[in-house]
Every structure is written in C-alpha cells, then in structure tokens.
Amino acid sequence: MKLTVLLFSIISFSMCNSSKDSTQEFSSAHSLDTTQLNEAFEQYKEKELYHRRFKHQTIEALLKTHAQKNVLTVTQIGNSVQGRSINEVTFGTGDKKVMLWSQMHGDEPTATMALFDLFNFLEGENDEFQAVRDLLKEKLELHFIPMLNPDGAEIYNRRNAQSIDLNRDGRKRQTIEGKLLRDRAEAVKPQYGFNLHDQNIYYNVPETKNPVTISLLAPAFNEERDVNDVRGGAMKIIVGMNRILQQYVPDAVAKYDDTFSPRGFGDNFQMLGASTVLIESGGLKGDPEKQEIRRLNFAIILNALIEIAEGSYQKYDAEDYNAIPFNASQLHDVVIRNVEIGSDSIPLRTDVGIRRSEFTINTDYFVRGRIEDLGDMEDNYGYDEVDGTGLKLIVAKVSPQIVDSAQNLTIDQSLDLLRKGFMAVKVKQVGPSKENKLHQLPLLFFTQNQFFPTTEITLGGTANFFLGDESGQLKYAIVNGYVIDLSKKDKAIWKNVVF
Structure with a gap:
C-alpha cells in the first residue's frame, strides 16, 4: 500500500511538472530583490576593508572579533608556508554542506571582502533579514576559508611563498595550503562549492567594449566537458546569479574558459561531487578598488545561498547557462x-x-x-x-x-x-x-x-x-x-x- 502511494506521488509530481510554470515548482519565500540586497550590503559592509591590498593581520584581527560574538565558529585549520594562520569560519546546522574559499591567489581579494560583509550579515539580529538568517542556519552548514594564501596576500602576489600557483595544485596537493583545502573538502564532503577569484580587467563581453565585471563558470569534471547532475546543478545556480547580475551590470557578465584542468581545484571539487561555481571578479570603470564589484559578490553569493537552502535554484534551466558568452580579451x-x-x-x-x-x-x-x-x-x-x-x-x-x-x-x-x-x-x-x-x-x-x-x-x-x-x-x-x-x-x- 505504501509503495502504491509513493508511486502515485511520483506520477503526480511528474504530471505537475509538465503542466505548471517552472517558477512555481520551486518558489522562493526568502528571495531578496536588488533593493534589499543593497540595503543588506550597506548595513553590514565591513568598514575595515576598503582597499584591495589588506594584509593577513587585518583579517586575523577581524576573525578574532567575530569569534568573540559566538555566532560564527572560527577555527584555525593550519598555517601557511611562512607561518601565517589559515582559518575556517562555520555557520549553520543544516544538511546541505557548502564550502566557500577565497584568495587562494594572494592578489585576488575582492571576494574576501564580500565574505566579511556576509559574516557581518550572518551575525545581525532582529531586523528585516532575520528570516533569511534563520533559513540559512537551519538548512545549510557553511564552511568559509576567507584567505587561503596569506603569504601571497602579504606581498600582493598570485602564488604562495614557494612560488606555486595553488589553483594548479588541486591534483597532487604538494603545497601546505593546497593539501589543507583538499583535506577540508574530504572531511566536510560538501554538496556545493564556491571558488572565488579575480580575473584581469582586460576581458570584455564579445562584440562589445563592455568590461566583464563578473565572470562565472561551472567547471568541467572531465575532458569531454560532460554535464551530469552535479555540474548541471552548478549551471543552474549560475543562471540564478546571472539573473541578479543583469539587474546590476547589464551585458557585463561572461563565462570563464571551461577547458578541463585536472590540476584545478574547481574541476576537482566537481569531480568529488560538489556542484561548484567559479566566480571571477573582473573590471568596472571607475571602480579601481573593486568596491562595487565587492557589492556584486555579496549579492550573488547571498542570493545563491538562499536558493540552495530552499532548493529554488532547481527552477532554472541549465540551458540558459549556455547563453552566457565566454570572455573575450580585447x-x-x-x-x-x-x-x-x-x-x-x-x-x-x-x-x-x-x-x-x-x-x-x-x-x-x-x-x-x-x-x-x-x-x-x-x-x-x-x-x-x-x-x-x-x-x-x-x-x-x-x-x-x-x-x-x-x-x-x-x-x-x-x-x-x-x-x-x-x-x-x-x-x-x-x-x-x-x-x-x-x-x-x-x-x-x-x-x-x-x-x-x-x-x-x-x-x-x-x-x-x-x-x-x-x-x-x-x-x-x-x-x-x-x-x-x-x-x-x-x-x-x-x-x-x-x-
């Protein structure tokens, strides 16, 4: 009898899929529009981070302050080659595990700023965003590593202190920092990943003079660049991100090169079964310190976390990901x-x-x-x-x-x-x-x-x-x-x- 009911439920759901608009299947009760996202950003923007060349000591001091508030859990998970602490920030007790890491390239700090804005947001209370915080806390288990390469950040350099590009160490994990990230991934076993970077400011949207302000990618997990449920999920999340971005920076979004890189961490996370999104912060005229691009990172990451928590990203069509053009370099x-x-x-x-x-x-x-x-x-x-x-x-x-x-x-x-x-x-x-x-x-x-x-x-x-x-x-x-x-x-x- 139970089997019969279950089969009837599945058949009924399939019939509903064919007859209902897809936006109704996975409705979002907690979505924020751009006005609300802007309000959240302005209210919770981390004031100590206002330029691109902040150092590890600034990050460490901020993390100590966050640890004292007992909302986020801050744990030192290791040290860099030169002995600087590498920390993980966790929030939430949900079943859906998400890992987000930034600044594995020391001269790519935009998303690190946005993560600290998000930390402040998560620590807020009793305001119009409380329902969002409750949702994220209940549904997600968030793991942030906000500065994976502190030695590179100290001298504003891409590589680590051993001159290794950490994002080319995803396969062999020869570096301290690369091994640390992989070890945390194997311990956490995330279903979702966010690989946060900056790209050079000379990419443009093809056929236009528009700088690519944000570049996105669902990394490939094999040479053939096949699409399975894991990569398809990342594509859907990106479609949701692009929907928000087009309201901020129309015609200034592109895709990063999706050639499979067996050394890359995003590709390896995708292979491990985590729907992984690469975010590359690019260029925006009049924003040399990338403070507006920081706002965009905050908006699309927060929006994506809400949609992951609700499962509402599933309403998007992965085919819309393919409509986003690839970066040009002109x-x-x-x-x-x-x-x-x-x-x-x-x-x-x-x-x-x-x-x-x-x-x-x-x-x-x-x-x-x-x-x-x-x-x-x-x-x-x-x-x-x-x-x-x-x-x-x-x-x-x-x-x-x-x-x-x-x-x-x-x-x-x-x-x-x-x-x-x-x-x-x-x-x-x-x-x-x-x-x-x-x-x-x-x-x-x-x-x-x-x-x-x-x-x-x-x-x-x-x-x-x-x-x-x-x-x-x-x-x-x-x-x-x-x-x-x-x-x-x-x-x-x-x-x-x-x-």
Whole structure:
C-alpha cells in the first residue's frame, strides 16, 4: 500500500511538472530583490576593508572579533608556508554542506571582502533579514576559508611563498595550503562549492567594449566537458546569479574558459561531487578598488545561498547557462585611434593600445603605462578611447619650476602645467620611506634621475606624451598611461610615483 502511494506521488509530481510554470515548482519565500540586497550590503559592509591590498593581520584581527560574538565558529585549520594562520569560519546546522574559499591567489581579494560583509550579515539580529538568517542556519552548514594564501596576500602576489600557483595544485596537493583545502573538502564532503577569484580587467563581453565585471563558470569534471547532475546543478545556480547580475551590470557578465584542468581545484571539487561555481571578479570603470564589484559578490553569493537552502535554484534551466558568452580579451586601458605617430619622412597613421601595470608598495600601489599594441585595433576597445584623427604626438617638456615635494602642488596647478606642455617636475626630496614616493597627481615627478619623455611611440615603450593638432595646440595628455582631456577639469585619481 505504501509503495502504491509513493508511486502515485511520483506520477503526480511528474504530471505537475509538465503542466505548471517552472517558477512555481520551486518558489522562493526568502528571495531578496536588488533593493534589499543593497540595503543588506550597506548595513553590514565591513568598514575595515576598503582597499584591495589588506594584509593577513587585518583579517586575523577581524576573525578574532567575530569569534568573540559566538555566532560564527572560527577555527584555525593550519598555517601557511611562512607561518601565517589559515582559518575556517562555520555557520549553520543544516544538511546541505557548502564550502566557500577565497584568495587562494594572494592578489585576488575582492571576494574576501564580500565574505566579511556576509559574516557581518550572518551575525545581525532582529531586523528585516532575520528570516533569511534563520533559513540559512537551519538548512545549510557553511564552511568559509576567507584567505587561503596569506603569504601571497602579504606581498600582493598570485602564488604562495614557494612560488606555486595553488589553483594548479588541486591534483597532487604538494603545497601546505593546497593539501589543507583538499583535506577540508574530504572531511566536510560538501554538496556545493564556491571558488572565488579575480580575473584581469582586460576581458570584455564579445562584440562589445563592455568590461566583464563578473565572470562565472561551472567547471568541467572531465575532458569531454560532460554535464551530469552535479555540474548541471552548478549551471543552474549560475543562471540564478546571472539573473541578479543583469539587474546590476547589464551585458557585463561572461563565462570563464571551461577547458578541463585536472590540476584545478574547481574541476576537482566537481569531480568529488560538489556542484561548484567559479566566480571571477573582473573590471568596472571607475571602480579601481573593486568596491562595487565587492557589492556584486555579496549579492550573488547571498542570493545563491538562499536558493540552495530552499532548493529554488532547481527552477532554472541549465540551458540558459549556455547563453552566457565566454570572455573575450580585447580591452586596454586606453585606445587611441587613427593618430599620426610616424616621422616627417615616413608617415604612419594608426591605432595605439596602452595598458597600465601595477606595482605594490605595502598597502598602496602605483602604475606604469606602456604601449601594449600598435596597428589596426578596430576589434579592440579601451576603458578610455581617444579619436586621434588630425592629432599627432607632441613631446612633453620639463617644468623649470623645482618643488620641495609633490605635495606642494594641487591638482589644479598640475593640470595648468599640463596645458602649458609641462609634464614633468623635479622635486628636491621624497622623504625616508617608499610611501613618500607615491602621489595622485597627473604629473611625473623626479629627483636626481633625469626625466626622459616619450619621443616616439614604440611597442613596449613608455606612455608619456601629448596629443595636439597641426598648429601645436594640445588636446590630450597621456601621463603614465592615463588619458587626460585638457579641455576638462579631470577629477580622476591617478596612481603615480616619484621617479
């Protein structure tokens, strides 16, 4: 009799599947819209994390504070090569086990910030989000490892202290940190995994100049990139994430390369039976410290956890995952189009691509711009683009003024010097520490070293020059790879250094 009832129930459910709208099958009683997600983020954003180059000591201090509140359980699960603690944060007593790990690459910190925002959220009480917390606590068992590679984070470096890429150690687990992550996975046996990374800012959505702000992936578990229930579940979770993201950053989402990587942790978690989602934080113009992208991480991770807890992610069609395009790589910081860069004897009118490299000094950084590409760049894009038609290179001059330090000049004074054709200023001293060399002015400062302006555009060469018309009227300054429209009062932040 019981068997008969069970079979009838299954048949009835199948019939309902064919006749009901899929959104009704797995309704969400706790879903948050973007307004509510924004409210949660602003209320629980971790104020101690406000730039990308925070160190292990900041994370450790925050974890000690969280441990004292007795809502989250904080456990040291090991040490890095250089002896820094690696910690796991747990929450919830449910049957569905979820592992989330961030910063296995030390210079990929965006999701770490978002996890600490989520920790604050989980510790909240008696507000409009209490039902969500209760749901997550009852249905999920969450395991977070918020900084797997503290040694890399200390110097803002991708690899660990032994120069090993931890995300290529998923198979052999030769590193302390890689073995630790795999050991925790085997102990926890999660049904779901979140592999949290940053990708470079030069990926774009194919056929557009839109930077990929968030890239997603359900990693393959075999060479054939087959789809089983485990990987299919990850695809459905991603469809739900993309639904939220399109409301924040329309047409700025793509998929990461899904080539099977037997060394990769995401691929290995998928093989272990955990529906695993890769989140890559990319680029967003005007967000150099990725604080808005941090907001997006918070929103999509929280939303995904709610949908996992309810099972409501099952309402999505995994085929919609395939509609998300793969990353293209056609972006530069600056593209100058159709500009004259030849000589009087051999003219050349072409396109110029510029990229800026970052150099870390403690918790700050500076950049150096270089010529990344020359030639036909019609299929490439820039965060900033300049129409160089009718313009040519004009060599920058050194100001006759000598200042005590970069702090003696304001932005307005700096822009005034640029409009007069002066790009470099000599300073008498920069102070005792490396930090004193940093400044945020659109000029090149130098001390004893001689300033060498860009006299010709060459591949790999510097990007310090003016663009002007045939009469010599200056239109744009290209300072260390930043483009400055001299007709405007630019309020951008430049990250420069005294040479």
